[in-house]
Amino acid sequence: MSELVKAYESKDIEARWYQTWLDRKAFAGRVEEGKQPFAIMIPPPNVTGMLHMGHILNNTLQDIFIRRARLEGKAAVWFPGTDHAGIATQTMVEKKLRTEQGVSRRDLGREKFLGHVWEWKEKHGGIILNQLRQLGASCDWDRTTFTLDEGYAKAVLTAFVKLHERGLIYRGRRMVNWCPVSMTALSDEEVIPTAQQGFLYRMRYELCEPTVDHEGNPLTHLEICTTRPETIMGDTAVAVHPEDDRYRHLVGKTVYRPFPKAPITIIADDHVDRAFGTGVLKVTPAHDAADFAIGQRHHLPVIDVLNADGTISAAAGMFVGMDRFAARKAASAELDRLGQLIEAKPYENNVGFSERAKVPVEPRLSEQWFLKYPRVEEAKRVVSEGLVTFHPPHWSKIYLHWLGNIQDWCISRQLWWGHRIPVWYRKGADRNDPANQHVSVDGPSDPQNWDQEEDVLDTWASSWLWPFACWGWPDAQGEAKRELEFFYPTGVLVTGFDIIFFWVARMIMAGLELTGDQSVNSAAELPIEELRKRIPFKDVYITGLIRDALGRKMSKTLGNSPDPLDLIAKFGADGLRFGIVNIAPSGQDIKFDEKRVEIGKHFCNKLWNACRFRQMSGPAGDNRSPAAILARLSPAHLDAYDHWMLARLVELHRDAEKCFAEFDMPNYTNSLYQFFWNDFCAWYVEAAKSKVQASPAQRDHCLALQDLVLRQFLLLQHPVQPFITEELWEKLGYAANFGDLLQQTRLETAAELTASLAALGLAPDPAARARVAAVNDFVTVARTLKAQFNLGSKRDSILSVTCDDASWAILSGDLAETLRRLAGCSQVNRAATQPDGAPAAVSPLGTIYLDLAGAIDTAAEKTRLTKEIERLAKIVTAGEAKLSNEKFVATAPANIVEGARAQLNEAKAKLDENKRLLAGLS
Numbered sequence: 001m002s003e004l005v006k007a008y009e010s011k012d013i014e015a016r017w018y019q020t021w022l023d024r025k026a027f028a029g030r031v032e033e034g035k036q037p038f039a040i041m042i043p044p045p046n047v048t049g050m051l052h053m054g055h056i057l058n059n060t061l062q063d064i065f066i067r068r069a070r071l072e073g074k075a076a077v078w079f080p081g082t083d084h085a086g087i088a089t090q091t092m093v094e095k096k097l098r099t100e101q102g103v104s105r106r107d108l109g110r111e112k113f114l115g116h117v118w119e120w121k122e123k124h125g126g127i128i129l130n131q132l133r134q135l136g137a138s139c140d141w142d143r144t145t146f147t148l149d150e151g152y153a154k155a156v157l158t159a160f161v162k163l164h165e166r167g168l169i170y171r172g173r174r175m176v177n178w179c180p181v182s183m184t185a186l187s188d189e190e191v192i193p194t195a196q197q198g199f200l201y202r203m204r205y206e207l208c209e210p211t212v213d214h215e216g217n218p219l220t221h222l223e224i225c226t227t228r229p230e231t232i233m234g235d236t237a238v239a240v241h242p243e244d245d246r247y248r249h250l251v252g253k254t255v256y257r258p259f260p261k262a263p264i265t266i267i268a269d270d271h272v273d274r275a276f277g278t279g280v281l282k283v284t285p286a287h288d289a290a291d292f293a294i295g296q297r298h299h300l301p302v303i304d305v306l307n308a309d310g311t312i313s314a315a316a317g318m319f320v321g322m323d324r325f326a327a328r329k330a331a332s333a334e335l336d337r338l339g340q341l342i343e344a345k346p347y348e349n350n351v352g353f354s355e356r357a358k359v360p361v362e363p364r365l366s367e368q369w370f371l372k373y374p375r376v377e378e379a380k381r382v383v384s385e386g387l388v389t390f391h392p393p394h395w396s397k398i399y400l401h402w403l404g405n406i407q408d409w410c411i412s413r414q415l416w417w418g419h420r421i422p423v424w425y426r427k428g429a430d431r432n433d434p435a436n437q438h439v440s441v442d443g444p445s446d447p448q449n450w451d452q453e454e455d456v457l458d459t460w461a462s463s464w465l466w467p468f469a470c471w472g473w474p475d476a477q478g479e480a481k482r483e484l485e486f487f488y489p490t491g492v493l494v495t496g497f498d499i500i501f502f503w504v505a506r507m508i509m510a511g512l513e514l515t516g517d518q519s520v521n522s523a524a525e526l527p528i529e530e531l532r533k534r535i536p537f538k539d540v541y542i543t544g545l546i547r548d549a550l551g552r553k554m555s556k557t558l559g560n561s562p563d564p565l566d567l568i569a570k571f572g573a574d575g576l577r578f579g580i581v582n583i584a585p586s587g588q589d590i591k592f593d594e595k596r597v598e599i600g601k602h603f604c605n606k607l608w609n610a611c612r613f614r615q616m617s618g619p620a621g622d623n624r625s626p627a628a629i630l631a632r633l634s635p636a637h638l639d640a641y642d643h644w645m646l647a648r649l650v651e652l653h654r655d656a657e658k659c660f661a662e663f664d665m666p667n668y669t670n671s672l673y674q675f676f677w678n679d680f681c682a683w684y685v686e687a688a689k690s691k692v693q694a695s696p697a698q699r700d701h702c703l704a705l706q707d708l709v710l711r712q713f714l715l716l717q718h719p720v721q722p723f724i725t726e727e728l729w730e731k732l733g734y735a736a737n738f739g740d741l742l743q744q745t746r747l748e749t750a751a752e753l754t755a756s757l758a759a760l761g762l763a764p765d766p767a768a769r770a771r772v773a774a775v776n777d778f779v780t781v782a783r784t785l786k787a788q789f790n791l792g793s794k795r796d797s798i799l800s801v802t803c804d805d806a807s808w809a810i811l812s813g814d815l816a817e818t819l820r821r822l823a824g825c826s827q828v829n830r831a832a833t834q835p836d837g838a839p840a841a842v843s844p845l846g847t848i849y850l851d852l853a854g855a856i857d858t859a860a861e862k863t864r865l866t867k868e869i870e871r872l873a874k875i876v877t878a879g880e881a882k883l884s885n886e887k888f889v890a891t892a893p894a895n896i897v898e899g900a901r902a903q904l905n906e907a908k909a910k911l912d913e914n915k916r917l918l919a920g921l922s
Contacts, residue, residue, distance in 0.1 A: 002730070002731045002733075003615065004608065004611060004612040004615055004728075006612070007605075007608075008604055008608035008609075008724065010573070010574060010575070010601075010604065010723065010724070011569070013723055013727050014134075014136070014574070014723040017722075018133060018134075021138065021741075021743075022141070024741070026138070026743060027138045027140050028077075029075065029077020029143075030075065030077075031479075031483055031486045031487075035074055035075040036073075036074045036075065037074065037491075038066070038074040038491045039076070039079060039488070040065060040066050040078045040079065040490060040491055040492060041470060041490055041536075041537075042062065042079060042080045042081060043058065043494070044147065044463060045082055045129075046083055046088055046128075047083060047085060047121055047124075047125040047146065048089050048120070048121070048124045048125060049082075049127075050127060050128060051132065051135075052564065053546045053554060053561065053580070053592060054496065054545075054546055055132070055564070056564045056580055057543055057546060057580050057584055057590070058495070059132055059135060060135065060576075060577045060581055061494045061541060062078060063135075063137050063138055063719070064581065064665060064719040064720055065491070065492050065494070065541075065660075066078040066138060067138060067719035067743060069491070070744070071715060071718065072747060073746045075486070077140050078137075078138060078140060079139070079140065079143050079470055080129060080141060081143075081144055081145035081146060081147070082125060082126065082128070082129065082144075082146050082147070083463055084121075084146065084147045084148045084417065084418060084459065084462070085459060086456060086458070087190065087356050087415060089117060089121070089417055090105075090117065090182075090417040091356040091357065093113075093116055093117045093120050097113075097116065114416060114417065117416075125146070129141075129144065131564075131565065134565065134573060135564075136573050136574075136722050136723060138743070147419075147462045147463065147466075148418075148419070151472065152470070154475070155469035155474060156419045156462045156465060156469070157419060157422045158441055158474050159465055159510070159514060160421065160422055160439075161422060161439055163371065163513070164439050165439075166374075167372075168372045169370070169371050170369070170372075171368070171369050171370070171431075171432065172367070172368070172370055173365055173367050174368060174410065175292045175363055175364070175366075176364060176365075176366050176368055177190070177191050177352065177361045177362075177363065178308070178364035178366060179354040179356075179357050179359065180306075180308065180324070180359065180361075181310075181357035181359050182356060182357050182414075182415075183308055183309065184414035184415055185368055185410050186354060186355075187458055187460060188502070189498070189502045190354065191352040191353065191354065191355065191361050192354075192355050193350040193351070194351055194352070194353045195349075195351075196349060196350070196351040196360075197346065197347075198227055198346075198347055198349065199332075199344040199346060199347055200277070200346075200347035201225065201226050201227070201229050201332060201335070201343075201344050202223060202224075202225050202278070202343045202344075203223070203224055203225075203226070203335050203341050203342060204221040204342065205221060205222045205223075205224055205255040205256065205257070205258065205280075205340075206221045206256045206340075207219065207250075207253065207254075208253070208256060208263050213246070214245050214247075214249060221255070222238065222247075222266075222278070223280065224278060224280045224281070225276070225277030225278055226282055227349060228284075228287070228328065229331035230305075230325075230327040230328040231306075232257065232258055232284075233303065233312075233315075233316035233318050233319075234284040234286050234287055234303040234304065234305040234316070235283060235284050236283060236284070236285060236295065236301045236303060237264050237265050237267050238255055238266050238280060238282055238283065239266075239268070239271070239280070239294060240266065240268055240269075240272055241268065241270065241274045241279065242268035242269070243274075244274050244279055246279065247266075247279065247280065250266050251267065251268045252266065253265075254266065258335060258340050259331075259334060260317040267283070267294075267300075269297065271290055271293070284303075285301075285302045285365075286302045286303055286304040287306065287362065287364070288363050292365070303316070304364075304365055306362060306364065310323060311323055312324065318331075324362075368410045368411075368412045368455075369411050369412035369423075369455070370410055370411065371408060371409040371411050372408050373406055373409060373506075374509055374510075374513035375513050378512050378525065378531060379403055379505060379509045379512060380403050380404075381525075382508065382512070382535050383396050383508075384400065385528070387531060387532055387535050387538070388508060388537065388539070388540065389539050389540070390539075391541045391662075391663035392542065395500060395540070398500060399500055399501070399504070399505060402501040402505060403501075403505060406501075409461075409506075410458070411457055412453075412455040412456070412457065412458070413457065413458050414454070415455070415456050417456070418456030418459065418462075419456055419461075419462055420452065420453065420454075421452075421455050422439060422440060422441055422443070422452075423438070423439050423452070423453040424437070424438040424447075424451065424453070425438075425450060425451050425452075425453070426438075426450060427449055427451055460503065460506060463503060464509075464510045465507075465510055465514070467490055467493075467511060468484065468510075468511060468515050468536065471483055471484035472484060473514070474514075488515065488536075489511070489532075489535045489538060491537065491538060492537060492538070492541055492663075493536075493537045493539070493540045493541070495540065495541075495543070496543055496544075496545070497542050497544070498545075500542070504540055507536045508536060511534050511536035512535070515534045516530055516533050516534040517533075543584065544585070544588040544589040544590050545590070546584075547589055547590065547591055547592065548561075549591055550895060551591060554592070564576070567594070567597055571597045571600060572601055572723070574721035574722070575597055575598070575603070577720055578600030578603055578604075579596040579597030579598070580592075580596075581665050581666065581668075581720060582600070582666055582669040582670065582673075584665070584666060585666050603676075603677070603721075606676070606677060606681065607721075607725075607728070608724065610676070610681050610685070610710075611728050611731070611732060614706055614710060614732070615732075617692050617703060617706075618692065618700075618703050620707060621703075621704060621707075623711065623733040623734050624734065624735065624736045625736055626708070626711070626748060626753075627756070629704055629708045629711065630708065630756060630760055630762065632700060632707075633762055634697065634701045635761040635762055637701040638701075638765075639691075639814065640769075640771050640772050640814060641687045641688065641818065642702075642705055643769050643772070644764070644768065644769045644772035645679070645680070645684045645705065646705070646757060646762065646764040647764035647766070649708070649709055649753070650750050650753055650754050650764065651750075652671060652672075652712075653712070653753055654750040655667075655668075655671040656668060657749065659671065668720075672713075672716060672717055672720065676713055676717075680709055683822075684706075684709075685706070687821075687822060688702050688705075690817075690818075707732070710728075711732075712747075714732075714734070715742065715747045718742055718743060722743065726741065726743065729741075729742035730742075771810050771813075774807075774810055775815050775819050775822075775845075776822075777843055777844045778811070778823070778843045778845045778848070779819060779822045779823045781841050781842070781848055782799055782825065782841075782843070783823060783824070784841065785839065785840075785848060786823075786825075786850065788839070789850065794824065795824045795825070795826070796825070797823075798825060798826060798850075798851040799825050799827065799828045799829070799849065799850060799851070800828075800829045800835055800848075800851065801847065801848050801849070802830075802831050802832070802847050802849075803830065803845055803847070807845040807846050808830050810845060811828055811830075811845060812830075816828070831849065834847070835849050835851070838850055838851060838852065839852070868914050869915060869918065872907055872914065873911060875903075875907040876907050876908055876911055879903060879907060880904065882900055883897075883901060883904060
């Protein structure tokens, strides 16, 4: 053993070990025939991204899975990389150019602008990967891939060409999310629903021919509600529900659009919500997705009243060139001037905002490239039949629901940063005619006669290929082909619930369509074995959203999002890793509390101090293998606590195996914590202290058992806290050869450990284990009883117990001396009846009574308890009065009310307990 310093300092140890791992290529993955492959593809962060708490959780979980796989003897690799993040990166560079040079990308031209973006990428790209190193991420960094790397880019373009050849990609005019600032189509994921205070405008549309309403009264107009009067110029119909008795007799008649004044038809459509507003809907096919669908069903004309930059177009005939929001006010004023505005009342609704530009998006008809999703039914089948498993499983229902309601994917973006669409148009010809389109990876042989498509692909249209494009698909040869065939399908994907459709489902469909035996692609439905080969991953671990202690989403604006690097500096990477996983049940939102990270740091200190105490207890023998340590154990010296400890050690291995099989990482960390802090340190080490002072043979046996427990625990703990465990592995002499790494050691299974113990006559005795468990429970109750009377530190307390013969045999048997020492008492006597006036507590082995004679000043204790009861009674009275105040309960914030209830319940519980203690003294 190498001597451990007194205090654990994470900073120096973490930096030193990470560099050691890098120098020794400890994270390198390779094909190893005969071993089970296990690969994780990192969800590629934005190339210009910075580490946040979501990254901490996601990447810690990935690191836990990959490190565990290495310990299980698998051929494991964690593949890192970054995403070019088209709109996010372009937006940052454009902002920089406007601020520093006062120019736009169009001022510079495509080539010069992209030069600036590449400069930005080289300067800022990869920062987040370096930050992940501080977290301890054990990626195979030599494999780091960027989605615009030459090889990866070729894979993206090849996929486009293949899908186009199969008739799955087409060009068309469809409704899309449009950002008037970035001037591009957006995916739904890039649109953030945001509550906005606006107005609901109630207005009159005059009937072209007056008539009567459903009750026979004169009817000259219809009343319609809208939040967007600036689109009135694009109205081409008015719609009512076909079963609405108020209006169905009007279907087929006409009303005047207010401006420019023109007759438009009243139609009937099931989409109309009879309960919203007046039940009459103005239909603007060019500016609302639902209206567009209505227009398609009824063959309505389409009038696009907005330009790409959000100003009013010439087609509107009114307010031309005006900004859309200025036009909203102008349209409202015009309605009022015409006498057709009934009211404009405040109204809150959700408006989609561009994630990057922070402005409301516009539903807009636009000429774009679309993809018909491939292999949809097979994508459902691989999940419903368990080839791909979600954890927790309820997310599979969400996945299947989404796949049952998908529409064609708009894959083009009006950006310059990204994969330029590999389509060329014959100069001067009709671009919509396929005969004038050239689609290929390398372009036409006579480029002077063609113009390439200006648009680039949606970022998701490159990242959906991530699980196989990183391995050199489609041109993988030699070792790259061998790796692709060995590691694909990959093992587990760790991701958030918010991109199950945008990324997870798309990766599954891409894998099913583009990998495997392409000669069977024409089959109506792929056979199950072919599906098994094509899925991109076997398990999907869904994480929740990290929120602050009040349940709010973390953001820089609110100032409630801690800097992960600050947390690492304060608590150590190991402390942060343990804390974040411990509070993160899969698939649920997580309330972040820095105190939980502090627990992770305390756990490191506990582990360090326990190992240091082991060093101080005596020299180590041969620790270089489990067999060597087991050879130092003696069946003749096994006592009940040894049996209990060995049984708990095997059980911990089983618990760990179960947690990994069920992807239950919070319970995994809880099991580690409870075992080490309580079972090993609080019970076994304390119980074994006398044995260390006994005969040399007994001492050596006891220390060998501690060495075995510490060795196995370090292996189990390593995936969560890799730095401290690697340090202690070396310092405690567990390396088979000097310098061997913990993470390159194979972890024994629970079955293997059990067999090794049994082969040497060390199999845990269940009866002995049960006796120890009962004694520990007895000691816990006795300590609590003593603490109630401030006798926790008094070692000469006297306990009496009423119990049956079987329990007394345990209390007075081979564990009696250990029991007295752990409970801090000089005597444990058997009582036939309850001692008069002695306070009592019930344990599994009988009722315990505490002898207070001479132990405390009874009169003084009664006085103290009486004063405490009076104090608590006042708190209870005040709390009940506050919560009986209806105004307080109705108006105070919910967390304040809940806090008041919690304080009241706590005070009541303390009051009852003190009354019980006073009664015991009486």
